[in-house]
Amino acid sequence: MQEISQKLFAVKKQDYNLDLTFDSGQTFRWQKVNDGWEGVIYGKWVRLEHHKDGIKACVCGKVSYWSWLEDYLQINTSLNRILREFPRDPHMNGAVKTCRGLRIVRQEPWECLATFLMSSNKQIPQIKQIINNLCERFGEQIPSPHGRPLYAFPTPQVIATASEEELRLCKMGFRAEYLKKAAEKIVHEKIDLRELSRLSSDKAREILLSFRGVGPKIADCVMLFSLGFMDAFPIDVWIEKALRTFYFDSKPVKQKDLEKFTRSYFGKFAGYAQQYLYHYIRILNNRASICKNEENI
DNA sequence: ACCCAGGCAGCTT
DNA sequence: AAGCTGCATGGG
Numbered sequence: 001m002q003e004i005s006q007k008l009f010a011v012k013k014q015d016y017n018l019d020l021t022f023d024s025g026q027t028f029r030w031q032k033v034n035d036g037w038e039g040v041i042y043g044k045w046v047r048l049e050h051h052k053d054g055i056k057a058c059v060c061g062k063v064s065y066w067s068w069l070e071d072y073l074q075i076n077t078s079l080n081r082i083l084r085e086f087p088r089d090p091h092m093n094g095a096v097k098t099c100r101g102l103r104i105v106r107q108e109p110w111e112c113l114a115t116f117l118m119s120s121n122k123q124i125p126q127i128k129q130i131i132n133n134l135c136e137r138f139g140e141q142i143p144s145p146h147g148r149p150l151y152a153f154p155t156p157q158v159i160a161t162a163s164e165e166e167l168r169l170c171k172m173g174f175r176a177e178y179l180k181k182a183a184e185k186i187v188h189e190k191i192d193l194r195e196l197s198r199l200s201s202d203k204a205r206e207i208l209l210s211f212r213g214v215g216p217k218i219a220d221c222v223m224l225f226s227l228g229f230m231d232a233f234p235i236d237v238w239i240e241k242a243l244r245t246f247y248f249d250s251k252p253v254k255q256k257d258l259e260k261f262t263r264s265y266f267g268k269f270a271g272y273a274q275q276y277l278y279h280y281i282r283i284l285n286n287r288a289s290i291c292k293n294e295e296n297i
Numbered sequence: 298a299c300c301c302a303g304g305c306a307g308c309t310t
Numbered sequence: 311a312a313g314c315t316g317c318a319t320g321g322g
Contacts, residue, residue: 120302171319237302
């Protein structure tokens with residue numbers, strides 16, 4: 001039986017909501033289990049659950065310092081200070097009202113890059129499945145609190161030595177080439193993605209775009225979700241739809257104008273605002289489709 | 298059977 | 311710069 005270490009983070013649910021955070025499409029490995037969330041960070045199994053006094057974290061193994069988890073969760077970031085910077089308009093107000101407590105966590109950059117390489121032209125449940133296959137097949141087995149085997153996210157070294165055919169067994173299709181080449185680039189050029197966080201945002205984006213399979217959208221996701229560039233604003237099909245309906249009267253807009261608007265309008269935490277809008281429009285869309293289903297019954 | 302999915306690369310206009 | 315198309319795979 002594995003030893004479990006525990007830690008309580010004193011934070012109110014309205015300032016840190018685990019459901020909103022892990023359901024918002026920024027991470028792909030967290031799973032809801034018995035009213036808590038379980039995932040793997042830095043090769044360790046972690047369980048998080050809301051408690052009356054805050055968020056309780058359980059970690060597999062003996063843990064004497066918690067800075068890695070505090071950094072991942074960004075637990076010392078004040079949500080109020082971020083929300084204050086959002087523009088005030090009916091749509092953003094609605095998003096904040098609906099999604100208050102949604103947080104952006106700070107993922108490990110390699111995992112973030114690799115998983116978003118899997119995301120192109122895929123739905124979120126399928127991305128999760130691919131990542132799951134990848135970890136089972138190539139990840140190192142790590143201590144688990146329950147009987148089931150548990151795997152760390154595979155290192156670039158392991159992925160680089162795998163063949164494209166082996167990677168395709170994880171059902172990632174044409175993305176296998178992207179993943180293998182990214183891993184090889186990191187290994188051969190001795191790239192430490194974490195260092196990109198110390199560069200200017202233009203330079204960091206330029207380096208990310210030099211990976212095959214990384215375009216503007218995925219580059220912005222990696223910057224926002226793993227490198228601390230809180231103004232990076234990924235524009236995917238959902239956000240584009242949200243921006244057009246909310247701010248452009250549902251009229252067609254040129255890509256360039258869309259980008260210009262997001263840069264000038266959403267402020268220094270634009271990426272955070274983007275995540276609120278993204279989750280908000282998806283919730284609205286879910287409700288609408290549920291209504292439609294009920295009409296058909 | 299068809300359409301689309303937290304896109305991107307490689308084309309053509 | 312826009313506007314097309316193919317891409318592997320799975321789900322509605």
